[in-house]
Amino acid sequence: MPDEIAVQPGTATxxxxxxxxxxxxxxxxxLLYFLRLGMFGFGGPGDRAGEVxxxxxxxPARVSQLRRQLKEDWxxxxxxx
Numbered sequence: 001m002p003d004e005i006a007v008q009p010g011t012a013t014x015x016x017x018x019x020x021x022x023x024x025x026x027x028x029x030x031l032l033y034f035l036r037l038g039m040f041g042f043g044g045p046g047d048r049a050g051e052v053x054x055x056x057x058x059x060p061a062r063v064s065q066l067r068r069q070l071k072e073d074w075x076x077x078x079x080x081x
Contacts, residue, residue, distance in 0.1 A: 049063040049064050
C-alpha cells in the first residue's frame with residue numbers, strides 16, 4: 001500500500017495545493033466585519049432594541065437610554081470621558 005496518494009490534475013485537492021495562501025486580516029478588519037454584521041445583518045440597533053424591549057417588558061426608548069448610559073459609564077471606566 002503506497003504512503004502517498006496521487007493527486008489528479010484539475011481536482012479540488014490539486015487546486016488547493018497550488019493556490020496562494022489567503023492573507024490573514026488585521027484585528028481591526030475582523031472587528032469591523034462583525035460590527036457591520038451586527039448593525040446591518042440583524043436589522044440594526046433599532047430592531048435589536050425592540051427585541052430586547054419585548055423580551056424584558058420595557059419600552060424601546062428605555063432600552064436605548066440604558067444602552068447610552070452603559071456606554072457613558074464604560075467610557076468613564078476606561079478613561080475615555
